[in-house]
Amino acid sequence: MKQAYWTEMDGKDGLKHFKEEFYVKKGVLYMDGNSLGLLSKNAEKTLAEVLTDWKEYGIDGWMAGTHPWFTLSEKLGGKMAPLIGAHKDEVIVTGSTTGNLHQLVSTFFQPAGTKTKILADELTFPSDIYALKSQLHLKSLTPADHLLSVKSQDGRMIEEEDIISSMTEEVALIVLPSVLYRSGQLLDIQRLTAEAHKRGILIGFDLCHSIGAVPHELSNWEVDFAFWCNYKYLNGGPGSVAGLYVNRKHFKTAPGLAGWFGSNKEKQFDMSLEFVPSDTAGAFQMGTPHVLSTAPLIGSLELFAEAGMGRLREKSLQLTRYMMELIETELSSFGFHIGNPREDERRGGHVCLEHSEAARICKALKENQVVPDFRAPNVIRLAPVPLYTSFQDVHDTIVRLKKIMSEKQYEKFPNVREVIA
Template identity: 50%
Template sequence: MDTSLDAARRMDAADPLSDLRERFHLPADDLYMDGNSLGLLSADAEAALERAVDQWRDLAIRGWTDADPDWFSYGERLGARLAPLVGARREEVVVANSTTVNIHTLVGTFYDRDRGSKVVVDALDFPTDHYAIRAQLRSRGVDPDEALRVVDSRDGRTVATEDVLAAIDDDVGMVFLPSVLYRSGQLFDVETITEAAHDAGALAGFDLAHSVGVVPHALSDSDVDFAVWCHYKYLNAGPGAVAGLYVNDRHFGATPALAGWWGNDKQTQFDMAMTYDPAPHAGAFQIGTVPVLAAAPLDGALDVLADAGGVEAAREKSLALTDYLIDLVDERLPECSVGTPRTHEERGGHVAVEHPEADRVSAALRDAGVVVDYRPPNVVRVCPAPLYTRFVDVWEVVFRLQEILDERRYEAYPASSGVT
C-alpha cells in the first residue's frame, strides 16, 4: 500500500463516507483515536437528546404515550432499529439495562447444570464478563474455579479458534466469549464456535461490545443463543448509554433470572398482577424502566450509521483505515509491533500498537494531541473510527508517534500505575 500523505489525501477524496465527519463534534486540537472506548457526539445524537428533554418538559407523564416516538415502547423500537446491525429478527433485540447487567440476566437465565456444568471463557476477556459469570455461578452454589474452563492464549495477544473448539465437550453447558478481544482487536469466528457449542449440546453467547457498529454480524443465521453489547463505542450513543441484548427466538418464554416489571408483556403490564407475565420476545429481559434520556442519543446516532449505508459500509472503511495504519506502523515504527491480526476475517475495528514503554508512549501521545488509550502490559490502542476519521488523520498520528519515539520524548513521563 502507498503510505504517503498524498495517498491519504487521495483516499479521503474518494471516501463515500467523508461528509459524515461534519455531523460530529470533533475535539478542536486533538486527533481522536479512542472511538473504541467512547465514540464522539454527533449533531444527530444531540438533537435526539434535546427532543427527549423537550418532550419531558412539554408532555411530562404524557410522554409515555404521546411523545413521538412514545417512551413506553422505546426499548423495543430501538431494538428493531438495531436488529439489522447484528443480523437478528426485530423481536430478538431490545435496548435495556447495562452490558454487565445483561450478562448477569442472560447467563443467569440460561446456565443449566443439567445441560453441562462447565462454562467456556477465555483468558483475555474483558474482566466484567468474568465477574458477572462468576457471580451467577456462585449464586447457584457452583464453585467458579471448578466450573469455568478458561481457554489460554498462546502468545498473550490472541486466542486460537482451535483451542476454543478443543475446550468444548459434553461437560460444557455454555460458551461465552467476546466477539473481539479488547486488547488486541482479534475478531472471533462466531459461527464456527456456535456450531461447535451446539454440537456438544451447549449454548453459545457473545459479548459484542467491541464489534457492534463496526463489524456486521449474523446472529440469527448463525443460531447464536444470546448476546450483549454497549452503544457508547462505535455507535456513538454517549457515556453510559443504555445497552442492548439479543435472545434467539427459540428461547422466548424463558423467565429471566433478573425479572422486572418493565419486562412484563406490554398488554398486561398495567394489570399490576403480582405474578410476572414475561413479554413474548427479547423485551422480557428488560429489568427497570427504560432510561429515556440515556436511550435517546442512540436514536439519533443510528441515523448517522443509516446514512452511511449501514454497518457494512462502516466495516469497509474501517478495514481500509486499519490496513493503512498497520502498513504505516510496519514502515515507519521499527520499535513497535502490531498485535492485531492482519487478516480481515480476524480483525475488529482497532489496532494494538505494541511497545515496551506503551504506558509512557500513550501519555506522550496525549500531550502531542493524539487521544489514544493504554492497555497493560504493552499496548497503545489506536482506533480510527470510520464515521469521522480521515486517512490523513491516521498518517498524522503515526507521524507524531514517530517523532515521540525518535526523540525518546516518552522518557520524560513516569510509568503509570494502571489503565488509562
Template identity: 30%
Template structure:
C-alpha cells in the same frame, strides 16, 4: 517482510476526497487538542471510539428536545410527544435498527439495562448446570466484568454443584506460549476435550485488549455439537464488524452502546436471545418485561412480552437511548456494509503505515529486537479484526508505554492505554479520515523518538511512574 507501497500525504488526501462516506464526519462534534489535554490548536485525532464514541450533532439536538419535552410536557411525555417519540415506547424505533445491525429478528432483540447487568440476567436464565454438565468456557484474558460475572454464577448453584465442581467450573482459554491471540483450532480442541461437561461457551466477538475478531461461524457449530450453548459479549463488535447472530446460530449475546454506537458515557445496553431458547422457567421478571398491551393494568400476574423484550426489567432510560437513535438513523442512511468496507480500508491503511515505520518490530522475524524502543502489533491481520488496532510499546514495563502515550496526547492523538504496554487505536468510520491516519503514525514515531532520546539521556533507567515524568519534561 514484503515491500509495501507507502501511501503519501497526497494519496491519503485523495482517499478522503473519493470516500463516499466523507460527509459523515460533519455529523459529529470533534474535540480539540487542548480539550483532550494536549498542546496546540485544531482538532484532536480521535482514535478512541472503541472506548467512547463522539457526540453527534443530531444526538445533541435530540437530547435538547427531550429536555424541552420534560420541561413543558412533564409526565405526559410518556404518552404524547411533540417529536413522535413517546417515552412509553422510546425503544420502539431502536429495535429494528439494532436487529438489522446484529443480524437478528426484531423479537430477538431488547434495549435495556447495562452490559454486566444483562450478562447476569441472561446467565440466570440460561446457565442451568447439572452434576454432569456445569462448566463455562471463557477466555482467560476477558474483560474483568465478564470474568467476575461468569465466576459468580456457579456459586449460586451450590445445592447442585459440589465445592470442587464450583472451583473447576470455569475453563479459561489461553493463547499458546509466545502468542498474544487465541487460535480457533485451540478453542475447538478445548471444547472437544471437555465436551461432556460444558454448559456454556462465553466469548467476545472482538477481544477488548488485542482487538481479535473471533471466528464465531466456525466455533458455534462445535458448541452445539457437544450439547452446549454459546453466548457473546459484543461490546467491541456492535457497530464495528459484520455480525450475523441468526446465521451463526448464537444463543444469546449482550452489548453496550457507548463505543461505536455513540450513545454517550455509560449509556444503556442491549441483548439478544435466540427465538425459541428455553429458559427452564428461570426468568428474572420485571414489569417492563410484562406484555406491553397490559403493562399499565398493573396485574399481579406476569404475562411476558414474547421474545427478548420479555426479559426486560425496568422502563427504558430516555436520555441515554435518544443519542443512540441518532447514530442508528445515520447508520441506516449510510448502509452498515459500506461502513464495514471503509473500516477495512482505514485500518488497513494504518497497518501499512505502521509496518513500514522504522519503529515497527516484526514479531514473525526471530531476529527482531524487542528490547529496543518501538512497537509490535498484537491485533491479527484481516479478516480477524475490526477497526481497533492494539500495539505493544517496547521495551515493556518500566513506564515506557505511559510516557509514549502521554507524548501522543500532548500532540493531539487520542487513543487509550492498557497496562502494562498496550495502546489501542481505533479509527472510526463515521468521523475519522485517511489523512488522520498519516498524521497519527507521525505522532507515534515522534513520541518513540523522544522516548529513545530520553532513555539514552537517563542511561537506560526508566521511571516507573511514567505519566508524572512527562509533566517534568
C-alpha cells in the same frame, strides 16, 4: 510518507461527510472511539428532544411526544437489529453490558447432571469473568471447578481450535467476546456457534468491541444470545443504555431475572402479581428504562442506518490496514509490535500496538493531541473509527507518533498508567 494515498482515499471516501456530524475537536486526532465514541449533532438533537418532551408532557411523555418512552427500547432494538443481523424482535435496548450478562447467564445457564460448567477465555474483559463467577456462586458451584478458561498461546489471541477442544461434555454454556478488547482479534462466531451446538451447548457473545464496527449475522448463525454496550462505536454517550439479543427459539424461556418492564406491554399496567412476559427479547428487561441515557442513541442509530454496516466495515478495514502499513514503514526502528491479527476476517476495528514504554508513549500522544488508550501491560489501542476518521488523520497520527519516538518525548513521563486510559 506518500501523500498520494491518503489524498486519493479521502477524495473518494463516500462516508467522509459524516465527520461534520461529530464534535471532533480541531487539531485533535481522536483514536479512542472503541472506548468512548464521540458525540454527534444528531445524538445531541434527540437528547434535547427527549428533554423537551419531559418538559412538555410530564408523565404523558411515556405515550406521547417525539419519542414515546414506553416503547422506545423496543423501537431502538428494531433499529439496532440490522447491525447484528437479527430479527427486530430479537433485540432490546436495555440495562448495562454487565447487567445484561447477568440476566442472560441467569436465564441460560441451567446446570444439570454432569453438565455444570461455563466456558470462557483468559483474555476476556474482567467484568465478564466477575459476572460468571458470581453466577456460579449463586448456584452454589465453585468457579475453581466450574469456570473453564481457554488459555492463550501467545498472550494476545485465543485460537478457535483451542476453544473447540475445550467444549467438553461437562460444558453447559459458553460466553466469549466477539472481538478481544486488547488485541482486537475477531473470533469466528459462526464456526464457534456451530461447534457448540453440535455438542448441545448454548453459546453467547459479548459484542462490546464489534457492534458498529463489524457486521454480524447472529440470527442466521443461530447464536443463542449476545450483549453489548452502546457507548463505544455506537456513540451513545458515557453510560449509555446497553443492548441484548436473544434468538427467537428462546422466546419461551423465562428470564432468570424478572421485572415488570419485561412484561407483555398490553398487560404490564394490569398490575397482576403473575408475571406475563413479553413474547420478544423485551422479556429480558427488568425495571423502568433509563430514558435520558437512551435518548442519544436515537440520533446516533440514524447515522448508522444511513452509512450502512457494509460501507463502515470496508472503510474501517482500509483505515486499520493503512495504519499498520505506516507503522511498519515508519516506525520499524522504534521497538513496536503489532499485536492484532493482520487478516481482515480476524480483526476488529482497532489496532493493537505493543511497546515496553506504552504507558508513557500514550501520555506523550495525548500531549501531542492524539487520543489513544493504554491497556496494561503494554498495549496502545488506536481506533480509527470510520464515521469520523479520515485517511489523513491516520497518517497524521503516525507522523506525530514518529516525532515522539525520534525525539524520545515520552521519556519525560513516568511509564505508569493513568486511572482510566
